Amino acid sequence: MTTQIGLLIFVFLLLILVFSSFVSVKQGTIAVVTVFGKYRRILLPGLNFKIPFIENIYSYISIQNRSVELEFQAVTFDQANVYFKAMLLYSVLDQQEETIKNVAFKFVDDRNLMQALIRTVEGSIRAFVATKRQSEVLILRRDIVEHVKEQLDQVLETWGYHLQDLQLNDITFDEVIMKSMSQVVASNNLKAAAENEGQALLITKTKAAEAEGNAIKISAEAERQASQLRGQGVALFRQEVAKGMSVAAKEMQDAHMDTSVILFTMWTESIKHFAENSQGNVIFLDGSTDAMQQTMKEMMSLNLLHADKVKK
Numbered sequence: 265m266t267t268q269i270g271l272l273i274f275v276f277l278l279l280i281l282v283f284s285s286f287v288s289v290k291q292g293t294i295a296v297v298t299v300f301g302k303y304r305r306i307l308l309p310g311l312n313f314k315i316p317f318i319e320n321i322y323s324y325i326s327i328q329n330r331s332v333e334l335e336f337q338a339v340t341f342d343q344a345n346v347y348f349k350a351m352l353l354y355s356v357l358d359q360q361e362e363t364i365k366n367v368a369f370k371f372v373d374d375r376n377l378m379q380a381l382i383r384t385v386e387g388s389i390r391a392f393v394a395t396k397r398q399s400e401v402l403i404l405r406r407d408i409v410e411h412v413k414e415q416l417d418q419v420l421e422t423w424g425y426h427l428q429d430l431q432l433n434d435i436t437f438d439e440v441i442m443k444s445m446s447q448v449v450a451s452n453n454l455k456a457a458a459e460n461e462g463q464a465l466l467i468t469k470t471k472a473a474e475a476e477g478n479a480i481k482i483s484a485e486a487e488r489q490a491s492q493l494r495g496q497g498v499a500l501f502r503q504e505v506a507k508g509m510s511v512a513a514k515e516m517q518d519a520h521m522d523t524s525v526i527l528f529t530m531w532t533e534s535i536k537h538f539a540e541n542s543q544g545n546v547i548f549l550d551g552s553t554d555a556m557q558q559t560m561k562e563m564m565s566l567n568l569l570h571a572d573k574v575k576k
Contacts, residue, residue: 284316289324294359296368298322306364325367327356329428334382338390344398349434352385357426366424377423385430388415398437405432 288311289295295307297319304319314321334350357363371377392411396404409430416427 281316285313287312287314287321292326292328294325294327294364296322296325296364303365303369306361308359323368325356325364327359329353329355332378332382334385336386336389338386338393340393340396340398340401342397345438346393346398346401347434347436348389348432350385350389351429351431351433352381353428353430354381354420354425355428357421357424363424366422370423380423381420381425384416384419385412388412402435405435408432 287295287307289307289309291309293309295312297304297307297314299319303322307314307321330353332352332354334348334352336348336350338346338348340346356367371380389408389412392408393401401408409432412430413427416430420427
Protein backbone atom coordinates (compact mmCIF):
# COMPACT_ATOMS: atom_id res chain seq x y z
CA MET A 265 0.00 0.00 0.00
CA THR A 266 2.81 2.37 0.89
CA THR A 267 4.54 1.52 -2.38
CA GLN A 268 1.46 2.34 -4.42
CA ILE A 269 1.03 5.72 -2.72
CA GLY A 270 4.67 6.56 -3.33
CA LEU A 271 4.27 5.58 -6.99
CA LEU A 272 1.22 7.79 -7.39
CA ILE A 273 3.09 10.73 -5.83
CA PHE A 274 6.03 10.17 -8.18
CA VAL A 275 3.75 10.04 -11.24
CA PHE A 276 1.98 13.21 -10.11
CA LEU A 277 5.25 15.06 -9.64
CA LEU A 278 6.46 13.79 -13.01
CA LEU A 279 3.34 15.09 -14.73
CA ILE A 280 3.77 18.47 -13.05
CA LEU A 281 7.38 18.55 -14.20
CA VAL A 282 6.46 17.66 -17.78
CA PHE A 283 3.63 20.19 -18.03
CA SER A 284 5.72 22.95 -16.48
CA SER A 285 8.43 22.30 -19.07
CA PHE A 286 6.26 23.58 -21.92
CA VAL A 287 4.79 27.03 -22.38
CA SER A 288 2.42 28.28 -25.09
CA VAL A 289 2.91 31.80 -26.47
CA LYS A 290 -0.01 33.46 -28.32
CA GLN A 291 0.29 34.90 -31.80
CA GLY A 292 1.36 38.55 -31.75
CA THR A 293 3.11 38.09 -28.41
CA ILE A 294 6.69 37.36 -27.35
CA ALA A 295 7.58 35.93 -23.93
CA VAL A 296 10.62 37.12 -21.97
CA VAL A 297 12.38 34.40 -19.94
CA THR A 298 14.57 35.06 -16.89
CA VAL A 299 16.67 32.78 -14.73
CA PHE A 300 16.70 33.73 -11.07
CA GLY A 301 15.67 37.30 -12.07
CA LYS A 302 18.26 37.72 -14.81
CA TYR A 303 17.34 37.95 -18.51
CA ARG A 304 17.94 34.67 -20.37
CA ARG A 305 16.09 34.55 -23.70
CA ILE A 306 12.81 35.16 -25.58
CA LEU A 307 10.12 32.72 -26.64
CA LEU A 308 8.36 33.19 -30.00
CA PRO A 309 4.66 32.42 -30.64
CA GLY A 310 3.81 28.74 -30.45
CA LEU A 311 4.76 25.87 -28.11
CA ASN A 312 8.14 26.38 -26.41
CA PHE A 313 10.25 24.41 -23.92
CA LYS A 314 11.69 25.86 -20.72
CA ILE A 315 13.60 24.42 -17.82
CA PRO A 316 11.12 23.80 -15.02
CA PHE A 317 11.57 25.69 -11.75
CA ILE A 318 14.66 27.46 -13.13
CA GLU A 319 13.48 29.49 -16.12
CA ASN A 320 10.62 31.82 -15.38
CA ILE A 321 8.31 33.86 -17.69
CA TYR A 322 9.05 37.47 -16.77
CA SER A 323 6.50 39.13 -19.07
CA TYR A 324 4.60 38.84 -22.31
CA ILE A 325 5.37 41.59 -24.84
CA SER A 326 2.69 42.39 -27.42
CA ILE A 327 4.08 43.22 -30.85
CA GLN A 328 0.69 44.41 -32.14
CA ASN A 329 -0.11 48.06 -32.86
CA ARG A 330 -1.26 50.15 -29.91
CA SER A 331 -3.08 53.48 -29.85
CA VAL A 332 -3.56 56.21 -27.30
CA GLU A 333 -5.59 59.43 -27.39
CA LEU A 334 -4.07 62.70 -26.22
CA GLU A 335 -5.61 66.01 -25.13
CA PHE A 336 -3.29 68.87 -24.19
CA GLN A 337 -2.74 72.61 -24.48
CA ALA A 338 0.04 74.65 -26.09
CA VAL A 339 0.85 78.37 -26.31
CA THR A 340 1.83 80.12 -29.54
CA PHE A 341 4.49 82.77 -30.05
CA ASP A 342 1.84 85.52 -29.76
CA GLN A 343 0.50 84.04 -26.49
CA ALA A 344 -2.63 82.35 -27.87
CA ASN A 345 -3.84 79.11 -26.28
CA VAL A 346 -4.14 76.15 -28.66
CA TYR A 347 -5.98 72.97 -27.68
CA PHE A 348 -5.02 69.70 -29.37
CA LYS A 349 -6.77 66.36 -29.64
CA ALA A 350 -4.50 63.72 -31.10
CA MET A 351 -4.30 59.98 -31.69
CA LEU A 352 -0.94 58.23 -31.36
CA LEU A 353 -0.32 54.86 -33.03
CA TYR A 354 2.84 52.96 -32.10
CA SER A 355 4.22 49.41 -31.90
CA VAL A 356 7.30 47.40 -30.97
CA LEU A 357 10.12 48.22 -33.39
CA ASP A 358 10.85 44.60 -34.41
CA GLN A 359 11.16 41.08 -32.99
CA GLN A 360 14.91 41.21 -32.47
CA GLU A 361 16.10 40.01 -29.06
CA GLU A 362 17.77 43.31 -28.17
CA THR A 363 14.60 45.23 -29.03
CA ILE A 364 12.40 42.96 -26.93
CA LYS A 365 14.90 43.25 -24.09
CA ASN A 366 14.64 47.07 -24.19
CA VAL A 367 10.84 46.91 -24.21
CA ALA A 368 10.78 44.56 -21.23
CA PHE A 369 13.28 46.32 -18.98
CA LYS A 370 13.40 50.05 -19.92
CA PHE A 371 10.29 50.88 -17.85
CA VAL A 372 8.88 49.51 -14.67
CA ASP A 373 5.44 48.98 -16.22
CA ASP A 374 3.17 50.12 -19.06
CA ARG A 375 1.83 53.01 -17.00
CA ASN A 376 5.28 54.60 -16.78
CA LEU A 377 5.82 53.97 -20.49
CA MET A 378 2.57 55.72 -21.41
CA GLN A 379 3.37 58.64 -19.14
CA ALA A 380 6.80 59.13 -20.73
CA LEU A 381 5.39 58.70 -24.25
CA ILE A 382 2.57 61.23 -23.75
CA ARG A 383 4.83 63.80 -22.12
CA THR A 384 7.38 63.44 -24.93
CA VAL A 385 4.72 64.02 -27.63
CA GLU A 386 3.21 66.98 -25.79
CA GLY A 387 6.62 68.55 -25.20
CA SER A 388 7.62 68.18 -28.86
CA ILE A 389 4.38 69.79 -30.09
CA ARG A 390 4.54 72.57 -27.50
CA ALA A 391 8.12 73.41 -28.50
CA PHE A 392 7.13 73.62 -32.17
CA VAL A 393 3.95 75.66 -31.59
CA ALA A 394 5.80 78.11 -29.36
CA THR A 395 7.76 79.31 -32.40
CA LYS A 396 4.64 79.93 -34.55
CA ARG A 397 1.90 82.53 -34.53
CA GLN A 398 -1.73 81.69 -33.87
CA SER A 399 -2.71 82.37 -37.51
CA GLU A 400 -0.10 79.87 -38.74
CA VAL A 401 -1.00 76.87 -36.58
CA LEU A 402 -4.01 75.65 -38.56
CA ILE A 403 -2.11 75.51 -41.85
CA LEU A 404 0.93 73.81 -40.26
CA ARG A 405 -0.83 70.60 -39.22
CA ARG A 406 1.32 68.42 -41.49
CA ASP A 407 4.51 70.22 -40.41
CA ILE A 408 3.66 69.60 -36.75
CA VAL A 409 3.16 65.87 -37.40
CA GLU A 410 6.43 65.58 -39.33
CA HIS A 411 8.31 67.46 -36.62
CA VAL A 412 6.95 65.18 -33.87
CA LYS A 413 7.74 62.03 -35.87
CA GLU A 414 11.30 63.19 -36.48
CA GLN A 415 11.86 63.99 -32.81
CA LEU A 416 9.96 61.04 -31.34
CA ASP A 417 11.27 58.25 -33.55
CA GLN A 418 14.80 58.70 -32.23
CA VAL A 419 13.63 58.49 -28.63
CA LEU A 420 11.22 55.59 -29.16
CA GLU A 421 13.86 53.48 -30.90
CA THR A 422 15.97 53.54 -27.75
CA TRP A 423 12.91 52.23 -25.89
CA GLY A 424 12.30 49.51 -28.48
CA TYR A 425 9.23 51.14 -30.04
CA HIS A 426 8.35 52.76 -33.38
CA LEU A 427 5.87 55.57 -34.05
CA GLN A 428 3.45 54.37 -36.74
CA ASP A 429 1.30 57.47 -37.06
CA LEU A 430 0.22 60.67 -35.35
CA GLN A 431 -3.18 62.19 -36.15
CA LEU A 432 -4.06 65.72 -35.02
CA ASN A 433 -7.83 65.22 -34.99
CA ASP A 434 -8.79 68.64 -33.65
CA ILE A 435 -7.07 72.00 -33.18
CA THR A 436 -9.08 74.70 -31.39
CA PHE A 437 -8.48 78.05 -29.71
CA ASP A 438 -10.13 80.08 -26.99
CA GLU A 439 -13.72 81.10 -27.68
CA VAL A 440 -12.78 84.76 -28.14
CA ILE A 441 -10.18 83.86 -30.77
CA MET A 442 -12.60 81.50 -32.53
CA LYS A 443 -15.21 84.29 -32.76
CA SER A 444 -12.64 86.77 -34.09
CA MET A 445 -11.48 84.23 -36.67
CA SER A 446 -15.09 83.69 -37.76
CA GLN A 447 -15.57 87.45 -38.08
CA VAL A 448 -12.40 87.73 -40.17
CA VAL A 449 -13.58 84.95 -42.46
CA ALA A 450 -17.05 86.51 -42.74
CA SER A 451 -15.63 89.96 -43.55
CA ASN A 452 -13.29 88.47 -46.15
CA ASN A 453 -16.23 86.63 -47.73
CA LEU A 454 -18.28 89.84 -47.81
CA LYS A 455 -15.34 91.69 -49.35
CA ALA A 456 -14.89 89.00 -51.99
CA ALA A 457 -18.63 89.00 -52.70
CA ALA A 458 -18.65 92.79 -53.10
CA GLU A 459 -15.64 92.65 -55.43
CA ASN A 460 -17.27 89.92 -57.49
CA GLU A 461 -20.53 91.86 -57.64
CA GLY A 462 -18.69 95.00 -58.76
CA GLN A 463 -16.82 93.09 -61.44
CA ALA A 464 -20.05 91.47 -62.61
CA LEU A 465 -21.77 94.89 -62.80
CA LEU A 466 -18.79 96.35 -64.68
CA ILE A 467 -18.82 93.45 -67.14
CA THR A 468 -22.60 93.78 -67.58
CA LYS A 469 -22.41 97.51 -68.31
CA THR A 470 -19.42 97.05 -70.58
CA LYS A 471 -21.17 94.35 -72.55
CA ALA A 472 -24.36 96.45 -72.72
CA ALA A 473 -22.38 99.44 -74.04
CA GLU A 474 -20.62 97.23 -76.55
CA ALA A 475 -23.94 95.77 -77.65
CA GLU A 476 -25.49 99.24 -77.97
CA GLY A 477 -22.50 100.48 -79.98
CA ASN A 478 -22.65 97.44 -82.24
CA ALA A 479 -26.39 97.98 -82.68
CA ILE A 480 -25.81 101.63 -83.66
CA LYS A 481 -23.10 100.57 -86.10
CA ILE A 482 -25.34 97.91 -87.61
CA SER A 483 -28.28 100.34 -87.82
CA ALA A 484 -26.11 103.02 -89.45
CA GLU A 485 -24.68 100.51 -91.90
CA ALA A 486 -28.18 99.27 -92.73
CA GLU A 487 -29.42 102.84 -93.21
CA ARG A 488 -26.46 103.62 -95.43
CA GLN A 489 -27.08 100.54 -97.55
CA ALA A 490 -30.82 101.32 -97.66
CA SER A 491 -30.15 104.92 -98.79
CA GLN A 492 -27.73 103.64 -101.36
CA LEU A 493 -30.27 101.12 -102.64
CA ARG A 494 -33.01 103.78 -102.69
CA GLY A 495 -30.76 106.11 -104.70
CA GLN A 496 -29.87 103.28 -107.06
CA GLY A 497 -33.58 102.49 -107.37
CA VAL A 498 -34.48 106.08 -108.20
CA ALA A 499 -31.62 106.27 -110.69
CA LEU A 500 -32.71 103.01 -112.33
CA PHE A 501 -36.30 104.23 -112.38
CA ARG A 502 -35.32 107.45 -114.09
CA GLN A 503 -33.09 105.58 -116.49
CA GLU A 504 -35.90 103.22 -117.42
CA VAL A 505 -38.36 106.11 -117.79
CA ALA A 506 -35.93 107.89 -120.07
CA LYS A 507 -35.41 104.74 -122.12
CA GLY A 508 -39.16 104.23 -122.43
CA MET A 509 -39.75 107.81 -123.49
CA SER A 510 -36.91 107.57 -126.01
CA VAL A 511 -38.36 104.42 -127.54
CA ALA A 512 -41.88 105.88 -127.61
CA ALA A 513 -40.67 109.14 -129.13
CA LYS A 514 -38.71 107.30 -131.82
CA GLU A 515 -41.71 105.18 -132.76
CA MET A 516 -43.93 108.27 -133.02
CA GLN A 517 -41.33 110.03 -135.14
CA ASP A 518 -41.18 107.03 -137.46
CA ALA A 519 -44.98 107.21 -137.69
CA HIS A 520 -44.78 110.97 -138.42
CA MET A 521 -46.65 111.84 -135.23
CA ASP A 522 -46.05 114.69 -132.81
CA THR A 523 -43.97 113.52 -129.84
CA SER A 524 -45.41 116.23 -127.63
CA VAL A 525 -48.44 113.95 -127.15
CA ILE A 526 -46.28 111.80 -124.86
CA LEU A 527 -45.40 114.78 -122.72
CA PHE A 528 -49.03 115.89 -122.64
CA THR A 529 -50.10 112.43 -121.51
CA MET A 530 -47.50 112.44 -118.73
CA TRP A 531 -48.64 115.92 -117.72
CA THR A 532 -52.28 114.89 -117.38
CA GLU A 533 -51.40 111.64 -115.55
CA SER A 534 -49.29 113.60 -113.08
CA ILE A 535 -52.15 115.99 -112.36
CA LYS A 536 -54.47 112.99 -111.92
CA HIS A 537 -52.02 111.34 -109.49
CA PHE A 538 -51.75 114.54 -107.46
CA ALA A 539 -55.53 114.77 -107.19
CA GLU A 540 -56.02 111.13 -106.16
CA ASN A 541 -53.18 110.87 -103.60
CA SER A 542 -53.01 114.37 -102.14
CA GLN A 543 -54.75 113.30 -98.85
CA GLY A 544 -56.06 116.80 -98.28
CA ASN A 545 -52.77 118.57 -98.98
CA VAL A 546 -52.95 121.72 -101.16
CA ILE A 547 -50.75 121.71 -104.26
CA PHE A 548 -50.44 124.94 -106.19
CA LEU A 549 -50.06 124.00 -109.82
CA ASP A 550 -50.33 126.33 -112.78
CA GLY A 551 -52.74 124.51 -115.13
CA SER A 552 -52.80 127.20 -117.83
CA THR A 553 -51.92 126.49 -121.46
CA ASP A 554 -48.80 128.64 -121.26
CA ALA A 555 -47.53 126.79 -118.18
CA MET A 556 -48.18 123.46 -119.84
CA GLN A 557 -46.33 124.54 -122.99
CA GLN A 558 -43.40 125.79 -120.87
CA THR A 559 -43.23 122.53 -118.94
CA MET A 560 -43.48 120.47 -122.15
CA LYS A 561 -40.63 122.48 -123.72
CA GLU A 562 -38.43 121.82 -120.68
CA MET A 563 -39.23 118.12 -120.77
CA MET A 564 -38.56 117.96 -124.51
CA SER A 565 -35.23 119.68 -124.04
CA LEU A 566 -34.33 117.09 -121.38
CA ASN A 567 -35.41 114.36 -123.77
CA LEU A 568 -33.22 115.74 -126.53
CA LEU A 569 -30.30 116.07 -124.17
CA HIS A 570 -30.67 112.46 -123.16
CA ALA A 571 -30.93 111.41 -126.82
CA ASP A 572 -27.71 113.19 -127.64
CA LYS A 573 -25.95 111.39 -124.75
CA VAL A 574 -27.23 108.05 -125.99
CA LYS A 575 -25.94 108.72 -129.51
CA LYS A 576 -22.54 109.69 -128.22
